[in-house]
Amino acid sequence: ILNVEQSPQSLHVQEGDSTNFTCSFPSSNFYALHWYRWETAKSPEALFVMTLNGDEKKKGQISATLNTKEGYSYLYIKGSQPEDSATYLCAFRNSGNTPLVFGKGTRLSVIA
Amino acid sequence: DTAVSQTPKYLVTQMGNDKSIKCEQNLGHDTMYWYKQDSKKFLKIMFSYNNKELIINETVPNRFSPKSPDKAHLNLHINSLELGDSAVYFCASSLFAGGPLVEQFFGPGTRLTVL
Numbered sequence: 319i320l321n322v323e324q325s326p327q328s329l330h331v332q333e334g335d336s337t338n339f340t341c342s343f344p345s346s347n348f349y350a351l352h353w354y355r356w357e358t359a360k361s362p363e364a365l366f367v368m369t370l371n372g373d374e375k376k377k378g379q380i381s382a383t384l385n386t387k388e389g390y391s392y393l394y395i396k397g398s399q400p401e402d403s404a405t406y407l408c409a410f411r412n413s414g415n416t417p418l419v420f421g422k423g424t425r426l427s428v429i430a
Numbered sequence: 431d432t433a434v435s436q437t438p439k440y441l442v443t444q445m446g447n448d449k450s451i452k453c454e455q456n457l458g459h460d461t462m463y464w465y466k467q468d469s470k471k472f473l474k475i476m477f478s479y480n481n482k483e484l485i486i487n488e489t490v491p492n493r494f495s496p497k498s499p500d501k502a503h504l505n506l507h508i509n510s511l512e513l514g515d516s517a518v519y520f521c522a523s524s525l526f527a528g529g530p531l532v533e534q535f536f537g538p539g540t541r542l543t544v545l
Contacts (some may be wrong), residue, residue, distance in 0.1 A: 352533060361537055361539065395494065409473075416486075419475075
């Protein structure tokens, strides 16, 4: 059974703070790592898909890094805003024939 | 225009009933999925169809039967509903099944409550 762990489970930060959280996944048989942003009462939306060790992706103030050898990915948010409040999910895939396995998510609350 | 839509949004029903949830995508994608968000808030894959053919079936009771009349639709039919079926069910689609960079697009979810 594949295990995808995310930490912390939840996080409260002040507006303007920078923050980061972690996704851990099995380091053997890596295929792809996805990050999704899930706002309350909406659908999960894809942020990044990463496939190569050392990949770094950026979208606005949000960026992600990937270390496939040690089995982790970090998501960074620089200068958090209240609209960044959401649950951030990561999902791991170990081959093209297997489904995404999701973590439980990190719930971020940005206080104005 | 909603990319991935599900109906109904809420479904409250009695134990033992049979119900269906519909999903449609207008993205021209080949692959569609059903996920269940369980009581621990994990999103878990149930089924995946690629061009109307079942490609993933993850140990789901056979009371759950997906049906894909065409590649834009993937409906979920549930027979003899049980209390433990109460959950939020999400439909998703992707351009195709196998590529590593393929992201999934999710529907708004259907909250099923079995009384």
